Amino acid sequence: MKIDCKQLNKDLKKLESQVADFEVLYGKSAGKKKNLQDLLDLKKEIKKLIDSIENQLSSNLERVQAKLDAGRELNKMDLRFLYGFEYEKYGRGYEEDDKLKQILEKRNKKQDLAFVLDCKEDEISLTTEEALSGGIVFHYGDLMDLWKLQTAEDCELPMNMSGTLHLGNVKTTKGLRLPQYIGGDLYLGSLVTAEDLVFPKIIGGQLSLRGLETTKGLNLPKYIGGCLDLVSLETAGDLELPDFVGGDVYLNNLPQQEKQKLREKYPNLKIK
Numbered sequence: 001m002k003i004d005c006k007q008l009n010k011d012l013k014k015l016e017s018q019v020a021d022f023e024v025l026y027g028k029s030a031g032k033k034k035n036l037q038d039l040l041d042l043k044k045e046i047k048k049l050i051d052s053i054e055n056q057l058s059s060n061l062e063r064v065q066a067k068l069d070a071g072r073e074l075n076k077m078d079l080r081f082l083y084g085f086e087y088e089k090y091g092r093g094y095e096e097d098d099k100l101k102q103i104l105e106k107r108n109k110k111q112d113l114a115f116v117l118d119c120k121e122d123e124i125s126l127t128t129e130e131a132l133s134g135g136i137v138f139h140y141g142d143l144m145d146l147w148k149l150q151t152a153e154d155c156e157l158p159m160n161m162s163g164t165l166h167l168g169n170v171k172t173t174k175g176l177r178l179p180q181y182i183g184g185d186l187y188l189g190s191l192v193t194a195e196d197l198v199f200p201k202i203i204g205g206q207l208s209l210r211g212l213e214t215t216k217g218l219n220l221p222k223y224i225g226g227c228l229d230l231v232s233l234e235t236a237g238d239l240e241l242p243d244f245v246g247g248d249v250y251l252n253n254l255p256q257q258e259k260q261k262l263r264e265k266y267p268n269l270k271i272k
Contacts, residue, residue, distance in 0.1 A: 057097065060081050061097070061099055061100060061103075063078075064078050064081065064082065064103065065099075065103065068103065074112075076115065076116055079112050079113075079115065079116045080116055082100060082103060082104060082107070082112070083104075083109075083112065083113060083116065083140070083162070084162060084183060085116070109124070109126060109140055110124045110126065113138055113140060117137060117138055119137045119138070123135060123136055123137040123138070124136070124137065124138055124139075124140065125138075125139045125140070125158060126139075126140055126141060127141075128143055128145045128146070131143055131157070131158050131161070132155055132156065132157070134156045135156075136156075136158040136159065137158070137159050137160065138158060138159065138160045138161065138162070139158040139160070139161035139162065139163075139179075140161075140162050140163075141161075141162060141163045142163035142164040142165075142166075142184060143157075143161065143163070143164070143165050143166065144164060144166045145166075146165070146166055146167055147166040147167070147168045147169055147187070148169060149167060149169060149170055150169050150170060150171055150190075151170060151171070151172055151174065151175065152167060152170050152175060152176045152177075153172075153174055153175030153176070154175070155175075156177075157177060157178065157179055158179055159179055159180055159181075160179050160180055160181040160182075161179050161181070161182055161183065161184075162183040162184070163182075163183055163184040164182075164184030164185040164186070164187070164205060165178075165179065165182055165184070165185070165186050165187070166185075166187045167186075167187060167188055168187040168188070168189045168190060168208070169190050170188060170190060170191065171190045171191065171192075172191075173191065173193070173194060173195070173196070173197045176197060177198070178197070178198065178199060178200055179200055180200055180201060181200050181201065181202050182200045182202070182203050182204065182205075183204040183205075184204055184205045185203070185205035185206045185207070185208070185226065186199075186200070186203050186205070186206075186207050186208070187208045188207075188208060188209055189208045189209070189210045189211050189229075190211050191209060191211055191212060192211055192212065192213050192214070193212065193213065193214050193216065193217070194209060194212060194217070194218050195214075195216050195217030195218070196217045196219075197217075197218075197219075198219070199219065199220060199221045200221055201221060201222060201223070202221060202222070202223045202225075203221050203223065203224045203225065203226075204225040204226075205225055205226040206224070206225075206226030206227040206228070206229065206247060207220075207221070207224050207226075207227075207228050207229065208229040209228075209229060209230055210229045210230070210231050210232060210250075211232055212230055212232055212233060213232055213233065213234070214233075214237070215233065215235075215236065215237040215238055215239040216237070216238075218239070218240075219240075220240065220241065220242050221242055222242055222243045222244070223242060223243065223244045224242050224244065224245045224246065224247075225246045225247075226245075226246055226247045227245070227246075227247030227248050227249070227250065228241070228242070228245050228247070228248075228249045228250065229250045230249070230250060230251050231250050231251070231252045231253060232253060233251060233253060233254060234253050234254065235254070235255075235258065236251075236254055236258045236261070236262060239262070241262065241265075241266050241269060242269075244268075245269050245270070247270070248270045248271075248272045249269050249270060249271045249272065250272050251271060251272065252272065259271055
């Protein structure tokens, strides 16, 4: 089961608003009592799950800090936790915790990540220049500077990266080889077609394909942690959606009949 604590907190706030609105509209109406209780029970379950995740997170932070205070070396499990690889347990973005970031500020990131990923330190990048130098196994951070590119034909992108990849002005898939894993968002909003483009298996944040006009040859990732933006599609064609999308799936221009068919086919996804 993949859990996103950030999304759970958003869901909880939305639910709290619904409960408040419900009480204003219906008060203590006997006929609506069960509906209100269902909302309250769901709110309780979500809060319980959030508390459980946050307690596990706190416990692991304390364990790592205790090791560091005692001058002990961190093992791979500790480092995987620190650098955000344990997203399936704690939800994406947990590595943004303030205490965790304070620990990371003092770490040799290249050395840590090379140890975790069983590669050389020069196969880890921390800057855009390093990331595009070739032969990079893992980039730690975002690649936002690439938004100016209109083609990625001459770019050798990292095999994997922890943050966001912004290729919002790239207009062709020619020569475009995406990382196998992207921990943040992926912006490809200027593509009209993504035929035969190989997407990462996992995108931790949102995937923006807002300019896409056809589903021909489109093979979306299996996992998208945030929203999926396909607002320009006017027909679903042979569209196959991911197994998991943490946010909304935006298909604003699709006819309602086609949207309804997709909702029935993918009941677990929030199709707008």
